[in-house]
Structure formats: C-alpha cells, structure tokens
Amino acid sequence: MIIIFINNNVLERRKRLGLTQAQLASSVNVTRRTIISMEKGKYTPSLLLALQLAKVLETDINNLFWLGGGESEKSNH
Amino acid sequence: MKKVIIEQIGNGILVGLGTCMLVFMVANSHWDVNGTSSFQFGPFGILFLAWLIVFGIIRLGLSKLDQSYHTGEGELSAGDERERKISQRALGWTYRVVFTLLIIELFGVPVMSIGFGSRLVLFRQAVVVVIGSTLIIGFLTYLVGWIYYDITE
Known part of the structure; x- marks a missing residue:
C-alpha cells in the first residue's frame, strides 16, 4: 500500500x-x-487553511507544503 | 478538549441520575384502571433537577470562557477544522458502539424478560438501566474517541 503524506515547513x-x-x-x-x-x-490542513498559512507566513503554498517522502524531497524546497 | 470532557461527564451524570430516578419511579408509581395515578420521583428526582440546573449554569459559564464552545452544539462544538474532524471521527466510534449495543439489546431484552418471569417491576427497571447504560456508554465512547484523536492527530 502506498502511503502518501504531506510534509511542511x-x-x-x-x-x-x-x-x-x-x-x-x-x-x-x-x-x-x-x-x-x-x-x-500529524495534521494535514485543508486547502483553505494551507492558503491562509502561506499568506500569513509570506510564502508560496508549494514552499510550505509538499507531497511527502523522505528528507531528500524536503531539501529540494 | 476541556469542553468535551466537561460536556460528556455532565451528560453522563445527567443520564445516570435520570436512570436512577426512573428506576425509582417504576417501582413506586402506579396507574390504576379506575383512573387514579401516582408518580413518585424520589430523592434522585431532586438530584436530577438540581444537576440539570447546575449543569446548565456550568455550560453557560463554559460558553462565556471558551469561544469555541456553543451550548446549542454541545459536545459537537469545534474551535477549528481539526476539532471538527475529530468530532466527526469520535461520532463515528459512538455510532458504531451505540448501534451495536442497541442491536444486542434488541435480542437481549426479550430473553431477559423470560428470565425475570413474573417479576415485572424488576424487568421494567432492568430495561431502564439497559437504555440508560447504553446512553452513558455512548457519551464515554465519544469522549474517549475525542481524546484519542486529539492526542494522535
């Protein structure tokens, strides 16, 4: 089973x-x-909350959240 | 989490006292064929009424202190999307547990009636206890589910 999770910074x-x-x-x-x-x-936010967070944290949503995997994917951001 | 703990424990006490009151009422009240009737609620009736008032005041106080708690929504009150999701999941647990118990009771109560034989009052009291217990278990299931998902998610 493939487990997809979302990483964030x-x-x-x-x-x-x-x-x-x-x-x-x-x-x-x-x-x-x-x-x-x-x-x-532990918690994956809704799209609305993710967009709100990106705005408050002054960044693009793609830099804040990305489809998970290991550390190698995280380091690309 | 505090609001759900207060709400569910309060609900549990309320139903517990209500069950005790009804058990007393079943044993001490009568309705005759000639039209005369007598209903007694006993000491648990007073406690039930007292808790109803106290719990109402507690809920009102909680709604003033905690912005995410609404008396109309009770245990389903949610402060944000995460709490709403937790409520839905805890409600799923409750739904499964309560309906499983109700199905068991549907078959269990007729069997129980055979066991009680001619002791009709005792049987009526047992039915009240079974229904009351199911509700209390439902409240506790929701509480446990809520705490579980709040910690793990």
Whole structure:
C-alpha cells in the first residue's frame, strides 16, 4: 500500500518570522493545538487553511507544503 | 478538549441520575384502571433537577470562557477544522458502539424478560438501566474517541 503524506515547513517559516504558535493560530483562526499538530506533521490542513498559512507566513503554498517522502524531497524546497 | 470532557461527564451524570430516578419511579408509581395515578420521583428526582440546573449554569459559564464552545452544539462544538474532524471521527466510534449495543439489546431484552418471569417491576427497571447504560456508554465512547484523536492527530 502506498502511503502518501504531506510534509511542511510551517515551523521553520514561523520561527523565521518570529511568530509564536499562539500568534500564528490567532491569525488563521485556529487553535494553538492545531498549529502544534501541524508542525509535528500529524495534521494535514485543508486547502483553505494551507492558503491562509502561506499568506500569513509570506510564502508560496508549494514552499510550505509538499507531497511527502523522505528528507531528500524536503531539501529540494 | 476541556469542553468535551466537561460536556460528556455532565451528560453522563445527567443520564445516570435520570436512570436512577426512573428506576425509582417504576417501582413506586402506579396507574390504576379506575383512573387514579401516582408518580413518585424520589430523592434522585431532586438530584436530577438540581444537576440539570447546575449543569446548565456550568455550560453557560463554559460558553462565556471558551469561544469555541456553543451550548446549542454541545459536545459537537469545534474551535477549528481539526476539532471538527475529530468530532466527526469520535461520532463515528459512538455510532458504531451505540448501534451495536442497541442491536444486542434488541435480542437481549426479550430473553431477559423470560428470565425475570413474573417479576415485572424488576424487568421494567432492568430495561431502564439497559437504555440508560447504553446512553452513558455512548457519551464515554465519544469522549474517549475525542481524546484519542486529539492526542494522535
């Protein structure tokens, strides 16, 4: 069975912009727990939330989320 | 998570007290053929009413403190899309457990009626306990499901 998952660098982008989890959560109207879960890679956000995050984190959605695999794919972004 | 814990424990207590009240009522109330009737709710009736008021106040307080909690939606209140997804999954667990229990009870209650024989009051009380227990198990299943998905997702 092929397992497809989504990688993200929300944590890196958030830290680069100096935002706290609570600030990011507040700016996209979600709970802090959702941001934590996303940063751990446990939760895959909806397209709407992903687009909102990309806007707040001042990046392109493709740089924030990408189809998962190993570290090699992540390093391409 | 706090809102779901409060809501489900409160619901469980409410149904538990309601079940005890009805068990008492079944044993102590009567409806005669000549039209006279007497209904007694007993001490559990007072506790049930008291908890209904206290729980209502707790829910109102919670809705003021937690923006993601709405009294109308109760345990299905969700703060965001992740919580909505967790609610749906926990509801799936609850649906399966409650319906499985109801199917078992559908066959179990007639068998139970044979076992109780002429002890009609005891049988009626047992049916009330079975229904009440199913509801409480349903509340607990939702709570466990919610906590499980909140931790794992």
